Amino acid sequence: MDLHDVLRELVTDHGAGILDDATGFRGVLDDVLAEDQATTGDINLLVDAVRFGVLHPLGEMIDGGADPARAVEEAGARLARDRGGDDQAASSWAAAVLGYAVGKVPAAVVLRYRSSRPASGQLPPPTTGPAAPYAPPATAWPPPPTTAATPTPAPAAPPPYQQPYAAPASYPPAPGGYAPPAGFGTPPPSKKKRGAGLWVAAAVAGVVVVGGGIAGAIALSGDDQPPGGKDKESSGPKEPAVDVTPAALDERYSALASRISTGTSDCEADDPGQGETEVVQCSVSTGTLRLVTYADETALTAARTARLDYRAGTLTSDEDANALYEYDPERGGTSDPALVYWDSRSAKQSAVLEGEGSATIDAVVATFTSTSPRVTEPTAPAHPKLREFIDINMDVARCTRERTFFTGETEESNCESGEDGIIVNVGRYATRKEMKADRKYYKQQYDDSTGQGGGGTWRFGEGATEGGYYAYLDESGETATLYWDWNSEDCYCYGVARNFEGDLDKLETWWPSDE
Incomplete structure (x- = not known):
């Protein structure tokens, strides 16, 4: 059993x-x-x-x-x-x-x-000391499903849950979470294959309609053109072929990276989708690289908005001129591929590196870094209100960005507390509702705990700007936790400090109770 x-x-x-x-x-x-x-x-x-x-x-x-x-x-x-x-x-x-x-x-x-x-x-034993830096487990998530040419039998076990993340309407991304505009993110069929399919269909139809008369005449004359002597594909002016050589790609996409073609192979032009003027897809060692040039800023903004969601496992940076987005499926808890997206507003271009098979986010990021991109991963808390929250009782310069743990977080960081044995995480939610759900969780932990603190307070006034504070010891006595938040407009920030030696007094002494 x-x-x-x-x-x-x-x-x-x-x-x-x-x-x-x-x-x-x-x-x-x-x-x-x-x-x-x-x-x-x-x-x-x-x-x-x-x-x-x-x-x-x-x-x-x-x-x-x-x-x-x-x-x-x-x-x-x-x-x-x-x-x-x-x-x-x-x-x-x-x-x-x-x-x-x-x-x-x-x-x-x-x-x-x-x-x-x-x-x-x-699986590791329960944590009894300071947490080690995050690292993906030895066994990777299963590779994402691929589209086969013919149907495959259904698996015996239920398939992994892959319901798309649905962001609240108040999130910056469009409602419904990640929902790319038409033509964005999914390569359309190539022009060459589509033209061949239409010609075969037309030839078959011609044989059926005329009972073989025209087809026989064509066969005797050796002319393989359609009636009228004109090739459908050449009836109008042909568009110039897209140059996908490494040197040409490096020149055209220099606003994204100085060496965008690094490690690429089998680059091909795809049909542009709505709002796109050029699409190139290449193979890389970790998966695929997709380059897009947009018709205007509106199309770029739509693509960026669709990509920058707030599901767990993300790292985002939006500086308006450039944006960066990473998704780690290990931390996000899905079988979706690891992914890095970045763009340039001035050039109206974007690039997406998508992992395949067992490619981890670290491997995909290494591919991203090898191109010498014009954008860099954020390393510190970014939101001004979150930085203000941190500076109240810590040094924001001692905080390092990491990928988020929870859906709805815009960012999360690990901070050095300045005290041995105290580990701190801080973060910011997009909405007050998400932050209050976090507060409710820690309040329940506090109510159920075997040892409760209370030596510190967190006061920023009454009503909408009030904050929570809960300090408690877990049932085993091995972990002391202190949670606080700031329910201020445009902040919705929280902090969690832990001591894995069960020293609750140390946590509350560290906390600035006179604030």
């Missing part, structure tokens, strides 16, 4: 109360699980999921109408960060297993994570 089925049977027989206490839950697992049903890493991960209270907010999201797969991603992201930056796919698996055990999550979601997470024997 699979592990998730064992847990569901336990909940059915003994009630969901066995998932309320981490210590008791570990004892139950040790008693009932056979050696081949779970590794120590599996058990540690599930126990941590109980200890950090994954089930309560997961159930609330689903009961509130959230899609179970999306709710599992959110719960897994929080568990990964609570454990000090652990692998999100493994943490989402643990959230899915607990959700399935209480009947909130369907088996298909559990199976998705069972097939995409690292082998259970590779």
Whole structure:
């Protein structure tokens, strides 16, 4: 029997109360699980999921109408960060297993994570010290599905959840999340193939209509042109061929990178889509490079807006003259390809590097860097209100940008606290609603904790600009957490500080309680 089925049977027989206490839950697992049903890493991960209270907010999201797969991603992201930056796919698996055990999550979601997470024997033990820098797990996500020429049989197991991210209407991107304009992002069929198809169809139709008379005359004369002696393809002036040699590409797309052709091969011109004047697609070692020149700034802006979404796993920078977007599927919790997009408003051009197969975001970024791009990855907090928030009790110069953990975050950074043993993450949400959901999660953790702080406060006045403050010790006594936020217009910022030695007093002493 699979592990998730064992847990569901336990909940059915003994009630969901066995998932309320981490210590008791570990004892139950040790008693009932056979050696081949779970590794120590599996058990540690599930126990941590109980200890950090994954089930309560997961159930609330689903009961509130959230899609179970999306709710599992959110719960897994929080568990990964609570454990000090652990692998999100493994943490989402643990959230899915607990959700399935209480009947909130369907088996298909559990199976998705069972097939995409690292082998259970590779899972790390619970974090007991400062988190190591984020690194992708040894096992990559499955490659994205490809379009085959003929239908393929349906897989035995349910396919991975791939519902597109839907951004709230107040996000900068267009409602509906990533929704490229017509012709953007999907290569149309080449002109050569389309012309050949039309000629074959016309020739067949001609034979049927005239009963072979004209076809026979053409065959006897040796003339392979259509009646009238004129080739359809040559009836009008031909457009000049697009020069796709490396030197030509480097010259035309120099506003994007000084050596855009680095590592490219098999470059071909594609038919431009709506608002596009030129499209070139090349192969690179990590996947594909797609270059687009737009008809005007409006078309470029539409393409940029469609691309810069706020799903988990993103790193974005929009300086108006140039924009950069990265997506890491490991952190985002999807099987979508790793991706880097950047553009130039003055040149009205963009480039997209899309990974294929097992290509990780680090590999795709390395390909991006090899072109000597005109834009660089952001390394520090960017939003002015977030920088103001950080400077209240930390030095913003000691904060480093990283890809986001949660859907709806515009940016996230890891900050040096200035104190040994204290790790800090800060971030900004696009909307007040998203920030308040984060506050509600930490408030629940505070209410359920075994040790509560309260030596510090966070005050910016009453009403819409007020902020939250929660300091608590987890059930095991191993992790102390301090959460604070600023519900100010255009900020919606939060901070989370942790001490993995369980020193809550140290956290609250570090916190500037007189602010």
